[in-house]
Amino acid sequence: MSAVEAKYEAQKIAFGPIYFQSVVALRDLGILQFISENRKGVEIDKIVEKLEASEYSIHLLLEAAEILGVIEIEEDNVRITKVGFFLLKDEMTRVNINFMNDVCYLGAKNMTESFVNGKPEGLKTLGDWPTIYQGLSVLPEPAKTSWFEFDHYYSDNAFPEALKIVFKKNPKQIFDIGGNTGKWSFACCAHDPNVRIKILDLPVQLRVAKANATKKNLLERIDFHPIDLLDTTQRIPEGADVIWMSQFLDCFSKEQIVQILDNACQAASEDTTIFILEPFFDNQNYPAAHYSLVATSLYFTIMANGNSKMYRIGVMKELIGKAGLEVVETYPLIGDSYHTILECRKKRNA
Incomplete structure (x- = not known):
């Protein structure tokens, strides 16, 4: 790996959390599903016309998705990739994304503190229990559904x-x-x-x-x-x-x-x-x-x-x-x- 390639890999880690949320938004706004329904690809203007999301939102999310290899864009024609297919259709991926987003995401900021104290310091984002096991039956939604799934x-x-x-x-x-x-x-x-x-x-x-x-x-x-x-x-x-x-x-x-x-x-x-x-x-x-x-x-x-x-x-x-x-x-x-x-x-x- 060259220095240029290594620096790029480092940026993937640096911006990883925000790119993750862009994929969640792409999915939840129906953009990825709409693209997948058009196997030969769909023009960006068509996506803007058919979906409720703003032109601004769609362009930004498509640019992020292209970087991640979720979609391919060629002359304004957008096609879903194999990565995008798994994000949308694969059960393991769906379960993992929901678990990370609904259960872990906000608490992850407390990882260093958790290692230092030997306690799940991120759990306070969901409730006031010594461990998650005391709170499983009363977890707030959507965390409860995502945890059990x-x-x-x-x-x-x-x-x-x-x-x-x-x-x-x-x-x-x-x-x-x-x-x-x-x-x-x-x-x-x-x-x-x-x-x-x-x-x-x-x-x-x-x-x-x-x-x-x-x-x-x-x-x-x-x-x-x-x-x-x-x-x-x-x-x-x-x-x-x-x-x-x-x-x-x-x-x-x-x-x-x-x-x-x-x-x-x-x-x-x-x-x-x-x-x-x-x-x-x-x-x-x-x-x-x-x-x-x-x-x-x-x-x-x-x-x-x-x-x-x-x-x-x-x-x-x-x-x-x-x-x-x-x-x-x-x-x-x-x-x-x-x-x-x-x-x-x-x-x-x-």
């Missing part, structure tokens, strides 16, 4: 294959640790009419899960156990055939992960299987997934809790060992997802 997008695709793995030994009692809105528990009930579920989570989250279970007429099969797993006096109860953690451990620091897994270890019998589902950033097939997961770690810093991240698979296995557990099987990149499942058991001498 982001969370579900990066977990739901893994469920079909995960169910096959978890139910291969026909468990009768599953503990869903950090069950959130209950989606995994409901999937288990649909998969096996005889299984019973216990959702363990913060009381504020259990209220949401219980309301959802009520709507699905599943209260007879699902129990709810309030627990704060950062409180060492609160113990996971015994009796589970399977302990399930889906995108849960990445919400904690390494020390907290060992503490939580140690709690799970004390609750487990020799016959209990502990499944950990995580999108490890160093175990991805495509650079877009790696890029997105590392960015998600920065979200944890500024908005979630200030001390957690997406982990490398080797780091997670090391933490599992410290908690008295061992990985007996690894299921990498299950189904059409970004996730790996680690199947764990209590060490015989634990």
Whole structure:
């Protein structure tokens, strides 16, 4: 890379936030959609004529979009590019943009402060909670919708294959640790009419899960156990055939992960299987997934809790060992997802 090229790359970083917002505006004003509907291209005057946005707005946004490679302009004829197509039509990109814009954008200014203090200092842009998890059920819109769409997008695709793995030994009692809105528990009930579920989570989250279970007429099969797993006096109860953690451990620091897994270890019998589902950033097939997961770690810093991240698979296995557990099987990149499942058991001498 030449000095000129390097300086250009540096300017991309310098002006990155404002270019991001230009793409959001291009999308939300309907300009990108209108361009995409004209496959052979459309003249700029036609865009101005058909849309409610001002001529000034359209020209500026098109100039920014051309710089970003979102569109191509040739003699006033505008065509959408492959990059523009993914911005408009790709579900992963849509979810990521909304999450960044609605949940993280305003808080990102507090990143340095978050690293210095070890707290999610950007969270104050959404509400007054020590971590985002206490506020999930009452997040202001559109942040609430965007947060849950982001969370579900990066977990739901893994469920079909995960169910096959978890139910291969026909468990009768599953503990869903950090069950959130209950989606995994409901999937288990649909998969096996005889299984019973216990959702363990913060009381504020259990209220949401219980309301959802009520709507699905599943209260007879699902129990709810309030627990704060950062409180060492609160113990996971015994009796589970399977302990399930889906995108849960990445919400904690390494020390907290060992503490939580140690709690799970004390609750487990020799016959209990502990499944950990995580999108490890160093175990991805495509650079877009790696890029997105590392960015998600920065979200944890500024908005979630200030001390957690997406982990490398080797780091997670090391933490599992410290908690008295061992990985007996690894299921990498299950189904059409970004996730790996680690199947764990209590060490015989634990």
